[in-house]
Amino acid sequence: MASGKITISEVAREAGVSIATVSRVMQGRLTVSPDLAARVQEVARHLGYQPSLVARGLATGSTGMVGILVPQLSNPYFHEVIKTIGYGAGQDGFHMLVLESNDLVEDEPDLAASLYAHADGVILVSPRMSDEALARLAASRPRLLCVHRVLRTGQPPGIACDTFSPMFGLCRHLAELGHRRVVYFYGAPFSWVNRERWRAVEQSSILGLEPLQVQAGPTIEAGYAATDAALELGATAFIGANDLCAVGVLTRLRELGLRVPDDISLTGFDDIPFSRHTSPPLTTAQIPRAEMGERVWQMMRSVLAGETPPSQVLSTCQVIVRGSTGPAPAGARGERT
Amino acid sequence: MASGKITISEVAREAGVSIATVSRVMQGRLTVSPDLAARVQEVARHLGYQPSLVARGLATGSTGMVGILVPQLSNPYFHEVIKTIGYGAGQDGFHMLVLESNDLVEDEPDLAASLYAHADGVILVSPRMSDEALARLAASRPRLLCVHRVLRTGQPPGIACDTFSPMFGLCRHLAELGHRRVVYFYGAPFSWVNRERWRAVEQSSILGLEPLQVQAGPTIEAGYAATDAALELGATAFIGANDLCAVGVLTRLRELGLRVPDDISLTGFDDIPFSRHTSPPLTTAQIPRAEMGERVWQMMRSVLAGETPPSQVLSTCQVIVRGSTGPAPAGARGERT
DNA sequence: TTGTATGCGTTATCAG
């Protein structure tokens, strides 16, 4: 039929009313007499009229969209967060504008800016930019929220979850299994959660562990590539920056003929859906992605309403023990070096 | 500083020129004297001016956004497609508005419609709606493109790749390994590619195979859940609707103590990144996701330019043999039933 | 080369 070019005035003309009335009807205002409203509805439906959200946006100053910036769309971890945000947003008649930065730190500010061109508010998920850059952005941009990033200033407001505890929990788990020397596969350099995780691993020395690290990254390929270097360190347990990284490590270990967990114990972090389907399934830490998505949308809603919600930190992280971790081998692998 | 509320007129006033001039400068038109342009640029930058794309959209009738609808964001298969589209779009100054239908067939038309409220054109990736619904949508909506869905009418135009051949190739591979009875794990009921795949499996009877099917779905959970039923059929090879499905099957087989490929051969479809990291790695078929994304954006670009590009079918699908397939076991498993 | 004026499709503020 028609191609969506029907405007409010055509509906008005067809229905023999003013555009103001049509506008009111379309907004569902009760200030229109029922029968008139019904007639307008009918005409609009018949004509296939769809209000232009662009024009509405110009008039109201709100686009009905929230921008979301994530480092990598290919990391399953982000999906549930995004999905939950999208669900909440949809409930309130909002759409999501999703952009990925491809882990390019320097592009983040620009991408966020371009999001603002279309969206009423922006949510940065695990932004990698520096504290200074983030603070600057928060200062120049209103309605900005973060997930997994908390600044001392509390600006921008955001939501995060305690990643220190579950990582420390993983370390305790390894310590209890008799491991001593462990290697952390360092993830995204500027990721707040990554630094928190390493901080926890470092602290685990008080549990009797001897923490080391190798540079890797938050991807399968990065884990795979860093494995050989890690093996040089003579550890009995490897800790992946995240599950993706651990998957890569697992593959490389298998290629080398090393058994998990008999020769080496391995843990991930995030508990992505795949983690229970690797062989052996991954010991990891589950973080409340869905809850975070839900809560951050609630925050965004209040932000859009002009309020300034306080930052929140969730504390419900949880260690998931599966088959990839086991007792440290009797013969110390340290000799290998 | 300011909160993005600086408009073109403020820049104009500050720079002592008309808004028309500012507008021209911001669009990069050469019809403005260099020095004046430079001054305007400077003022705009200093004020932190960002043109409102909403207003621009109203004025020009184009929003600079393309809508993308995918069945599931959590299927890695879609990422590379989306990613590539996004890359091309970004090159041309467009943004992507991504929405997922959660495989809810009946929601697709509405979601597509809501996409049109913000976007200049819409790309439906693997839409599940009926041919009739799709044809109706194409008739009422201009600038609509499909990925992985071709109607006889050629409307809406789209891009697809030959999924029949690679699936037939997988079947030939199984036949050559001595398999006879195979089970196809049926994927999304209304998916065009899924039907194509089953058609290929069915046809493989001319290779000497005896094709059966079980209802599953395009997810890990679906594959996992359908495995027991498939085992009842006494086949020696399982063919997953896609890699996700195969991953679920693999896990269930492992739980049951069945070895892959010694007891049962297994194949997936799509070649998602995880497929080479399962144990054993998955034999599957690779389809040119990146190329499809690239090509469909080219099509969208010409569509936005008012042209009507013809549908395209790529033919570069490829079988990837990995460790999950092997010779059919000597003792026919058929006895099991 | 630059400025003026009009329109884009809605909302919202007034009157009536």
Place this chain on the structure above:
DNA sequence: CTGATAACGCATACAA
């Protein structure tokens, strides 16, 4: 309860 009409921020034909 309904109808004019002025914004909203920008692009653009038309003038100058």
